[in-house]
Amino acid sequence: MQSFFRPAIRVALGLCAATTLSFAAAQGAAPASYNVGATATGIPFTFLDIKTNNIQGMMVDTVQAVAKAGGFQVNVQQTVFSALIPSLTSSKIDIISAAMLKTEARQQVVDFSEPVYSYGEGLMVKADDNRDYPTLDGLKGEIVGAQVGTVFVDMLQKKGIFKEVRTYDSVADMTRDLALGRIKAGVGDQPIMLYQIEQKAFKGVKMANGYKSTNVSDVCLIVRKGDTETLDRVNKAIATIKADGTLAQIVKKWGI
Incomplete structure (x- = not known):
């Protein structure tokens, strides 16, 4: 008699546990x-x-x-x-x-x-560019760059004053073109560019003099x-x- 009921009890407990788990899933238990x-x-x-x-x-x-x-x-x-x-x-x-x-x-x-x-956007120029750039208007007619997928690409394109807006997979790629003179300036995340420059990871470039973020x-x-x-x-x-x-x-x- 005892040996007959033990398997039945185990099955019942298993069904109960499964039902509890199913109920929890149905209730949308928060992922771990x-x-x-x-x-x-x-x-x-x-x-x-x-x-x-x-x-x-x-x-x-x-x-x-x-x-x-x-x-x-x-x-x-x-x-x-x-x-x-x-x-x-x-x-x-x-x-x-x-x-x-x-x-x-x-x-x-x-x-x-x-x-x-x-934070807002930052403006990066060549290290020997000592002009003041309080706004982007000082770059009218120039080739500028930004990282693909960022809000800065649309911002530059909507500005409509540049000869060309080039896009890059990374800020590092943009910085290399800037240092080589292929673009006049690069726009990107201000803290990221400033941090890299201060850490001397970006060579031949600097943050533009006098620039104020407008897209915070x-x-x-x-x-x-x-x-x-x-x-x-x-x-x-x-x-x-x-x-x-x-x-x-x-x-x-x-x-x-």
């Missing part, structure tokens, strides 16, 4: 881990550390701090900047953590978290359009790391 897209060309926000072969930077530290505060894990993956949003919308990644500015156009296809940092926007974590569950988790965690000083410490660590 998210795949995060970051670029290898956005120093100091995101970059590939050749010693560890891992993506590092301010936005990597930020998303890891958000994960810790939010009680989930993150798997940071190297993704080309122009492929970040397509990778997100196709579910190859779940979150973008990179130096990607919040814009109205991007808000049509993805959702942005609360801001973690804000927020850097946020980015999720799929309509993914309110992930967005809520991320925003709550961002509020936590702002309140306890963790985010300020990360920003200070990377000198931006």
Whole structure:
């Protein structure tokens, strides 16, 4: 009698456990881990550390701090900047953590978290160019450059005063053409260009004298359009790391 009922009890318990798991899935239990897209060309926000072969930077530290505060894990993956949003919308990644500015156009296809940092564009010229460039108007009729996939390409094209707007896969590629005199100036993320110049990673170029940013926007974590569950988790965690000083410490660590 006892040997007959034991298997039956095990089956019943198994069915009960399966039902519980199915119910949890149906209720949309929050994922324990998210795949995060970051670029290898956005120093100091995101970059590939050749010693560890891992993506590092301010936005990597930020998303890891958000994960810790939010009680989930993150798997940071190297993704080309122009492929970040397509990778997100196709579910190859779940979150973008990179130096990607919040814009109205991007808000049509993805959702942005609360801001973690804000900045505008910077103007880079050859090291021997001592002219003052308070605005882009001083470059009328010149060939200028910007990184493909950034808001700066559209900004330059809409300006409509340049001989040509060339696009580059990375700021480093743009900088090489600038140093060689193939373009007159390069426009990009001000903190990224300034950091690289100060670290002497970019040779033969400098930040333009007197230039003031006009396209200041927020850097946020980015999720799929309509993914309110992930967005809520991320925003709550961002509020936590702002309140306890963790985010300020990360920003200070990377000198931006």
